[in-house]
Amino acid sequence: MIEALRERLEELRREVERQLNAAAGPADVEEIRVRTLGKKGALTAEAKAIGRLEPGARPKAGELVNEVKSALERAIAAREEELAGGELTRRLAEEALDVTLPGRRRGQGTRHPLSIVTDELLDVFRRMGFSVATGPEVETPWHNFEALNIPPGHPAREEMDTIYVAGMERLLRTHTSPVQIRVMESQGPPVRVVCPGRVFRSDTPDASHSPFFHQIEGLWVDEGISLGHLKWALIEFVHQYYGPDVDTRFRPSYFPFTEPSGELDMECLLCHGEGCRACKGSGWLELLGCGMVHPAVLEAVGYDSERYTGFAWGMGVERIAMLRYGVPDIRLFYENDTNFLHQFAAR
Amino acid sequence: MRVSYRWLASFFPPGSLDALPPEELARRLTRQGLAVDDVRPAFAAFTGVVLGKVVQAGPHPNADRLTLCEVEAGDGARQVVCGAPNVEVGALYGYATVGSRLPGDRQIRRAKIRGVESQGMLCSAPELGLDALGGPEGIWPIGGASEADLGRDLRDVLALDDTILDIDVTSNRGDALSHLGVAREVQWLVGEELVLPAIRLVESGEAAASRSGVEIEDVEGCPRYFGRLIDGIRVGTSPAWLQTRLVSVGQRPVSDVVDVTNFVMLELGQPLHPFDFDRLAGGRIVVRRARDGERFVTLDGRERTLDAEITMICDAERPVAVGGVMGGLESEISAGTRTVFLESAHFDPARVSRTVRKLGLPSEASTRFARGVDPELPKIALDRAAALIAEVAGGSVASGRVGAEAGERVERRRIELRLSRHEVLVGKATTADAARTALESLGFGVTSGRGDVLTVEVPSWRFDVSREADLIEEVARLEGYEAVPASPLPAPPVAPAREPRQRAIARLSEASRAAGFDEACTPSFVPEDVLGAGTAIDNMVEIRNPISKADRFLRPFLIPNLARAVAYNLKRGAPRAKLFEIGHAFRRLAGEVEETERLALAAGGARSPLDWSEPHPPEYDFWDLKGDLEDVLAAAAANSPRFSKGSRAWLHPGRQAEIESGDGTALGFCGEVHPIVAEAWGSERKLYVAELELAALAGPDPEMRIMEWSREPAVERDLALVVPSGDLAADIVAELWRSGIDHLKGVRVFDRYAGPQLPEGHYSLGLRLTFEADRTLTDEEVDGEMNRLLERLRRERGYEIR
């Protein structure tokens, strides 16, 4: 009798294993499990039948049934896992992408090259101890001219090609120097400021002229400031911004609001001093105008020009940006073509 | 200012400039403050051209238009075929010998022309690269050359081997607008005294004063005025040496008399003016102020209206020249002029400058007078020019000058120069000896030197030197800026941080870029019809002297130019364009200009960048704009901004909003551009724009403290209200918040629907409410609150649930 049971169980186990092998998916396995181990399953029926055996045979029979049951449970679980894993692998395979297709960009905006250059320059000067000050673009003749030692009729005033507001004594500032005057009018020395901003000249637009453009000017006034300090500060600026090996040339010039006045030239970045078209063969590029603040300017804002001295300089942002990025025509800055603007994404 | 190297050298003893070849001289002058922009040969290169004389000329046997010439060039006559109509026997020409090379890589060979051998060529001026010279056509007779020079290289005869230095003379240095002025700067470099040109004046005949006279009424405008008479003039072309010299520095020869006045101006710096004496009524000159409204025809043929600030040169009856600026048509030198009245005067710089501006009439003379001409120069220049005119135009100079001056000698300024001050300002000490040497080489007089202080007398030609600092610059620039040691700045121990305003602007810029806007930079000018649709904008600031009609006003806000830039990009095929700009805008306000800083946004085209997974993205719309704007406002800490319906005529009447902050401060506006305006701005597609005032947004960093939030799970309830079409979403949401129900933490619109299932004139608004507490809320509790809310909405507003 036990022997008959053993054979039936063995037969059941072989049958279930055969079915498991044939199972195509987890659903088939589940069906097999229910059919075998479920409430009405084949093995469950065998277990229930044990109670009808004679008492002496029951322990042995129970042992046999349990043995097969745990073997089948293991086989079912193994097959289930096997099949489920295959399913996942297949699903993942189906989900594969062509990673060379372009990503979905949100289209981050870019900074304008003039802002980039302005910020870079301001950053260098901040590290040297200058703060940033700004002022209005529509100015009084006093701030733009008189206080800067440019009285009416002064040749420099004619050369500035000023744009005037109709019907009132106002003009569009021809340089950012009036901001320096406003700063000095509002505070006593020492003064250490850089003034970025838009300025205006009555120029017909062409590849190198625009009726509006941008400047950065700086001013440092204190006791004992000399041309030597000016020279150091501006050469230091060139080395910080363009690199420590860039050669400079500092030569006399003229501005009504500085005395002595000078211009700082920088070794041509394209030909390194050999002479090329960009530098008109000279090997030098004009970088900025500068000088010691004219005593008349200090006096105009009520500073003691015997006690205080200072230096000032000014430079054009467009020119620096044109050289830095190889922009051949100043009008490209104001055309706002996205083909141009998007090139500055990495700046 | 174009300077001839040879001309410059003529101011020094021969050989003085040898150590300073042109390139080196240019470098040194630049370092001294006279920036040399360019150094180039004065004339085109050619070789093998000598001075030749036509000794015989006859017809060519085989051609009517050709002439057979015998040309003597010092070593026997040669036969030359010439095609020019103006061959003259006995005249001197440039003779290009066989083997010579002309400009344009042209080589002259022995040739047979119509069967007759020609050994070389007689040259026209253009063939020698001297386009500005010679007659209207034909070969160029070398006037004024000597037969002793036959066979000599024409380059030597005419001194063509010269170099031009193009000097960028700064506006303070009127004195350097002449070869004499530049020579004074060179004096320091060569260490030799300069030699002024010799004046070989021969006076003859009746005194000028017996036939002419000068009366100065406008002493302020013209403190000095002198004249000379030159009789027996035969006006013609200048000798070749004079023509080539003028041409080398960019001056076009006119006639011998005029050429001499230009020559002396370029040589010494004194502008001169020649009158046809026979056309001066009464033979007299009266210098007076013009009468207001008086009219005058200048040399350029235009009639000008004058005023009392203008100095006029008149004869006994009428004006003949605008003083220091330009002569008149009627008294101009002509071919028939027999007697010249030559003017040499000094005019007030400010008055000349004003006259030039008023009449819009710059000239070589006025440029110099406006910057200041040496007041001691008129008599010297007058004599120099009179002698030269007599020499080249064959006249005789009448005895004596006529004229008048206010004070025989110009008072010279004296300035004290403290060596200690020099050291403070320059950062490098100098000695009394060094300063004296430098100043004296420029013509300054050093009258005394006691200890620290030098007393310096400023020469009459240096208008620009009036203070100690000016003298310090003179010494510093001659000693060289390169000699000034660079001294590190006494910098503050900690570099300054970014200013709050700069930080705020950087934040706004960053937020705009994060929202997909590229930074733009647009013009400050707009045309009168900014909106292009006839709708005027009030109180725009007008420009008195605009560059063009399109630039007549200052932008009243940034949008027009920015939106045009968006339209420009879309038109050029960009699938989308989103631009922002931070800049100034201008309005007239109570007789003043109100200038505000703005942030403007403009967008159009596709909502998102082109993407293969969404080939047809929706167009950017009002909600995209408002969302972008809300992101930007959040970055400026302008939270819970309020949008209300706007009414600007140039925006879509139903798609625009005014924006204010939570506390009611106006922030700006936004909307869809009216289709008519968009079209005027060049866009067929919809344009969306916004403009914000920075003053309200770019304040100092606001204080902030974080707020607590519940970590208990939130409970959500959706609500679809059926409301009348006129009720605004924002008001409904506000009503929910006002309802006073407990634990409400969030209200979000998730749907808006209008359709046939709803009652006429109603729409449905889907709202998601979030409830939170510091404990877990039960469904019953939340349902209770919802019922209270619905009851209230029904009662207060008559809203139904959908």
Ligand SMILES: [Zn+2]
């Ligand atoms: Zn170069």
